[in-house]
Amino acid sequence: MNDVIEIVRMFIPLIVVQLLLMIVALIDLYRxxxxxxxxxxxxxxxxxxxxxxxxxxxxxxxxKSNEY
Structure with a gap:
């Protein structure tokens, strides 16, 4: 069980980066x-x-806004 918890802890930074990147990209796309x-x-x-x-x-x- 401790091995599973350690593996999950290793992936938490990657998951956070992925979610932040996804949110920023979606906001930029919307705007x-x-x-x-x-x-x-x-x-x-x-x-x-x-x-x-x-x-x-x-x-x-x-x-770019001037690129059509």
Whole structure:
């Protein structure tokens, strides 16, 4: 039982980072007028592809406001 608790403790920082990154990406997506692709697709990517989805959004999905 102690082994399970130790394993869970090891993953807590990763879970916290994942949740924070997901929340920040969703807030940024909500506030942005222009993104590459459809917003609903990015919501699915951010939520379903846990850690890599928000990172992909920040790298590929964000669009500058003067970029059309």
């Amino acid at each position: 942005r007028n222009y993104v590459r692709g459809e917003k609903w697709v990015w919501v699915i990517i951010i939520i379903v592809i846990n850690l890599l989805g928000p990172i992909a959004y920040f790298i590929f999905g964000r669009k």
